[in-house]
Amino acid sequence: MRKTKQREAILDELTKLCTHPSADELYGRVKKRLPRISLGTVYRNLETLSREGVIQRLDTAGSQKRFDADTGDHRHIRCIRCGRIDDLAAGADRARCDARVAKGTGYRVLGRRVEYLGVCPACGRKTGRR
Amino acid sequence: MRKTKQREAILDELTKLCTHPSADELYGRVKKRLPRISLGTVYRNLETLSREGVIQRLDTAGSQKRFDADTGDHRHIRCIRCGRIDDLAAGADRARCDARVAKGTGYRVLGRRVEYLGVCPACGRKTGRR
DNA sequence: TCGATAATAGTAATTATTACTGATAATCTA
């Protein structure tokens, strides 16, 4: 992975933000520094950087992908009105969890989305390992 | 909401499936019964039916939206290989939860995605109610 | 310094979804 001024600018802007921006939000920021950068370059670098583990691509709902310079394991809270995404501190324990999150973020907590991830029996069989 | 043969066929096919299909998967099924139906009609009806609370639009990650005829509150497990989504029984309690899910579904559980939903302070202020 | 090639800008293509339009058919009213 070569070091280019485009890649540096993209990573630098993402690191400065705590807003978990989408590719085109980031493009708008970076363009101020490098006016000739293309949106494709932003997409390509976000892909490369997340593949290399430098950043993470958030696996959230919504039509646009979001990116995060913090690769640590942490959770997020998203506003169902404006789509804003904020960080949550790690551990938390379900029952009093909503109240704690509300207190920590100022959000009115309406619920949470939980989706388990794994390998289904059919796919597990294909690769031997179950 | 008028009763049309297109709407009936779409709802009927969705109800028969436990696979949480996307709009175009459903379109493929329904087309066998109504060969002249258009994809737009499938999209429009899935939207109408979920707005009326007859079905639910799943708020999962991934590029395509998924739909579920079961409007009850339940969780899902998705395969990171093939994208398949299966149902989970409701309640579950975190620690021994993964093991229980694995036992119940046959999946090799690798993790879970948790996203809290709510109204951020800025949006809450706009509508008075916090 | 130089050559191999990773990365870029600009553009075209793709994919999922929504919007538009004139025709059709479900439901309502007399």
Add this chain to the structure above:
DNA sequence: TAGATTATCAGTAATAATTACTATTATCGA
């Protein structure tokens, strides 16, 4: 039941996010 009303339809165009392509440029190890 007939006729009026209008939700819904099929077909198609438009939009939005993302990815792919291509000729050119810039990085970096020898």
